[in-house]
Amino acid sequence: MNKIWIITKRELRSFFNSLMAYVMIVLFLGFSGFFTWIFGNDIFLVNQASLQSFFGIAFWSLFFFIPAVTMGLLADERKSGTIELLVTKPVSDWQIVIGKFLAAFLLICITLALTFPYYISVAGIGKIDHGAVWMGYLGLLFMSACYISIGLFASSITGNQIVAFLIALFIGIFFQLVFGLIGSGSLGLFGGLMNYLSIGTHFESMARGVIDSKDVIFFLSIIFLGLTGTELALSKRNLFN
Amino acid sequence: MEVCVESISKSYGFQKAVDNISFRVNQGEIVGFLGPNGAGKTTTMKIITCFMPPDEGNVTVGGMSVVTNPEEVKKHIGYLPESNPLYKEMAIIDYLAFAAEIQGVPRDKIRERIFGMIQVCGLKSEKHKKIGELSKGYQQRVGLAQAMIHDPEVLILDEPTSGLDPNQIVEIRELIRRIGREKTVIMCSHILAEVEATCDRIVIISGGKLVADGTSTSLRKQAQGKEILKVRIEDGDRNAIYNALRGIDSVELVDFLPDHTQSFEVQSKAGANSRRSVFKLCVDNNWALTEMTPVERKLEEVFRDLTINT
Numbered sequence: 382m383n384k385i386w387i388i389t390k391r392e393l394r395s396f397f398n399s400l401m402a403y404v405m406i407v408l409f410l411g412f413s414g415f416f417t418w419i420f421g422n423d424i425f426l427v428n429q430a431s432l433q434s435f436f437g438i439a440f441w442s443l444f445f446f447i448p449a450v451t452m453g454l455l456a457d458e459r460k461s462g463t464i465e466l467l468v469t470k471p472v473s474d475w476q477i478v479i480g481k482f483l484a485a486f487l488l489i490c491i492t493l494a495l496t497f498p499y500y501i502s503v504a505g506i507g508k509i510d511h512g513a514v515w516m517g518y519l520g521l522l523f524m525s526a527c528y529i530s531i532g533l534f535a536s537s538i539t540g541n542q543i544v545a546f547l548i549a550l551f552i553g554i555f556f557q558l559v560f561g562l563i564g565s566g567s568l569g570l571f572g573g574l575m576n577y578l579s580i581g582t583h584f585e586s587m588a589r590g591v592i593d594s595k596d597v598i599f600f601l602s603i604i605f606l607g608l609t610g611t612e613l614a615l616s617k618r619n620l621f622n
Numbered sequence: 623m624e625v626c627v628e629s630i631s632k633s634y635g636f637q638k639a640v641d642n643i644s645f646r647v648n649q650g651e652i653v654g655f656l657g658p659n660g661a662g663k664t665t666t667m668k669i670i671t672c673f674m675p676p677d678e679g680n681v682t683v684g685g686m687s688v689v690t691n692p693e694e695v696k697k698h699i700g701y702l703p704e705s706n707p708l709y710k711e712m713a714i715i716d717y718l719a720f721a722a723e724i725q726g727v728p729r730d731k732i733r734e735r736i737f738g739m740i741q742v743c744g745l746k747s748e749k750h751k752k753i754g755e756l757s758k759g760y761q762q763r764v765g766l767a768q769a770m771i772h773d774p775e776v777l778i779l780d781e782p783t784s785g786l787d788p789n790q791i792v793e794i795r796e797l798i799r800r801i802g803r804e805k806t807v808i809m810c811s812h813i814l815a816e817v818e819a820t821c822d823r824i825v826i827i828s829g830g831k832l833v834a835d836g837t838s839t840s841l842r843k844q845a846q847g848k849e850i851l852k853v854r855i856e857d858g859d860r861n862a863i864y865n866a867l868r869g870i871d872s873v874e875l876v877d878f879l880p881d882h883t884q885s886f887e888v889q890s891k892a893g894a895n896s897r898r899s900v901f902k903l904c905v906d907n908n909w910a911l912t913e914m915t916p917v918e919r920k921l922e923e924v925f926r927d928l929t930i931n932t
Contacts, residue, residue, distance in 0.1 A: 387723045391709075398711050462707030466768075469671040469703075470724045471696040618674045 384472045388480025389487065392454070396488055401450065406492050409446055413438045417499060430507030435499055436517045436588045440581070443489070443525055444557050448549035450488060451532025452542045454481045455615070459540040474615045478608055482526075482533055489525040493518060513590030520587030523600040524580055528553055530607025537614040556580040556603070623684035623698060623775040623806055624648045625670060630679035632665055639665040641830035642679070647823075649775075652802035654817035655810045657827040658929050663810050664704055666827070667780055670808070671701045683776055697726060700774035704781055704810070706765040710754030714745060714764055717753060718771055725772035739767040742797060744790065758785035766794065770801070777801060780810045795820050814921045828929035841924050848874070849890040853900055854913035856884050866903055872896045887917070 396402040417423055417435040424434055458464040467477060503509055528549070535548035557580060564575030564582075576582050580603075583596040625647040632640040640662040647653045657663045669676045670683070672692035681688045683695045709717055718736045727735055740749050743763040748756060753764055762785045769777060782798065783791045798807060798820055811817050817824060818838045826834040826841075834841055855863050860883060867876045867886060872894035879885040890896045897914065904911040 384724065387720065391712075391720050394716070395709065395711055461710070462703065462705050463709055464707075465668075465673055465703050466701070466707055469673050469696060469699070469701050470721075471693055471726060472724060473693060 384476045385480040385483065388467075388472070388477060389483040392481055392484030393487060396450075396484065401453075402488055402491075405446055405450055405488065406495060409439075409442055409492050410495060412442045413496065414499075424503065424506075430503050430509045432500060432503060432509075432514050432517060433588065435496070436521065436584075439493075439496075439521055440524065440584055440588075441557075443521065444528065444553060445550070447485070447489070447525060447528040448532045448535070448546045448553065450485050451529055451536055451549060452545040453536065454485065454533055455536040455611070456540055456542045456545040460542075468615075468618075474612050478533065478611045478615060482529055482608060485529045485533070486522075486526055489529070490522070493521060493525075510590060513588070516590045516592055517588040519592070520584045523587070523597070524584050527556070527580060527600055527603040527607070530604045530611070531556075534607045534610040534614065537611045625776060625806055625808065626682045627666070627670065628680045628682070630666070630669055630676040630681060632662075632669060632674075632677050638830050640669070640676070640827075643827060643830070643832045644679075645825050645832065645835055647806050647808055649806050650803055651823060652798065652807040652809065652821045654821035654824045655808055655827070656812075656814070656817060656824060656925060661827050661929070662830040663827060664780065667701075667703075667778055667808070667810060671699055671778055672696050697772075698775040700769035700772065700777045702765045702769040702779045702782055706762055706784075708753045708761060708764060708768075711752060713752050714740075714749050714756075717764065718767055721768040722771045727772050735771055735773070739771055742770075743767040744793070759787060759790060762786055763790070774805070776806045776808075778808045781812070782809060783811070783813070783816060791816075814925060818921055826925065826928055833928045834924075838921055842919055842921065848892055849895060850917040851888045851890075851897065851900065852879070852885065852913065852915045852917050853888055853911065854885045855904055856910045856912055858907060858909040860884065863909065866907065867900070870896055870899045870903065872899060885913070 393402075396405075413435060416438040417432075418425075422434050422437070424431075427434055455464070458467060468474065500509075500514055504511075531552050532545070532549040535552065536542075536545040539545050539548065556578065560575045561579035561581045564572050564577075564579055566572075567575060577595075577599065583599050586593065587596060627643060627645050629642050629644045630640055631638065631642055643662070643666060645653075655663055655666070668674055669688065670681050672688045672695055675689050675692075683698060686695050688695050712720070715736060718739060719732060722732045722735055740746055743766055745760065745763055745767065748760055753761060756764065762782075766779075766782060769779065777798075779798070783794050786794060795816065798809065801807060802820075802822070809817070809821065821838075823837055824834070824841060825832065853867075860878070863884075864876055864878070864886065867873060867888055872890050873888055873896050874891045875889040877887040877889075879887055888896060888900065900914065901911060903909075
């Protein structure tokens, strides 16, 4: 546990040292703030004291920002060769994987925590469904964790950050969009399966304030698969491409 | 803590990088690990440091196997990889603190160890800089500092002095020798003079196979076999001297040396010694023997002989 935290701490520090964190936070807040308050389907247009429009925007902006956060986590270490030094320290591959996962997850937590003023402002405007807001945030965290594990996996199979970014988006787009589209166009067991695989389905039900063990199991399975894939790729040790 | 390499093999695809290598390094010994490019040095290092397991065979460090117990082994090893990879965006002190923490140095000792290493590796004037801002030599010192931060029992160094200035090279060699008195050190280098000056023993591998293992003197002797003398004889006719030298029973070959007209290279027959006969020859003919030096084979030549045909 202690070893994991040491890795997480270093990784978080390097996010903030390399401006990655600031760029991420500023872009995310600017982007989601713009569409939540100023433009398009914003809160004043909807005319309801709810954060639904924010969650809708965050759902898509996180989808694009997370691969940018995770792309360097392992690919960069591979390229610079520091991975050799890291795995020859007394830590297991799992500790490395989880440490890095937690670092990206904490960065997302910090970013989302900075949107609490939205919540406070909206709560001041009218009567807000507090349960739905908390569930919405929880949904965003679950969804982020999924994309982080996918991004980490993408980062573990290449030494090129751009390639890692694109692979993460490619895998992600299936969960974000493709499965949902196929699911809504198909019937029966197949349609149901596709719908179940879509992150959107699970996120929407949470953003409405409903939590089901089915959703939690779904999110946890994706995270588990992503991290297992990462561990496998890392343990192969063909780290020189 | 001794390191025992027991008949390890490792292949990359169809290419056999390391083929059944065994050797042993005892505590308090510095072993130089030599070989031409692509001989399998780095692969062997990577197996000893638990970066990857061998396909066959085993390595034990202090009795613990790198295959079954890598986490425990890694605690006792300090490793400086070949290309000296470092987190360029970190400050030196932060990086050393990270290295100390992850190696499990007790919290109250960390400060003391970091400043100790900064002192030893000569990083004092640079300690607040980011690693990426340092010159190659200073980065090398940071690499050494992180390898030794937890006072490891076994130190594995791949090209430890590359990029350092001559003064620093001398200091680092001395440091390695000092550590080598109590600890186990394995060191890779291309600079043969450095290996000869620093190491107690030399292991040479070539084409994935072990070709030599011994002290530099014993390796030289083993490769040498025949005595070679460089002699300079004056006050006589060149050709007469040449013929007289060839007439000595124990002499196998005589050569003119190009630089001095009166110098010759005399090779004795295997196991024979011609020094007394040459001297006697000069006395008998009233020639002046102005120089007689045994020609020692350089380690470079030994290295070439051992590795060229594989």
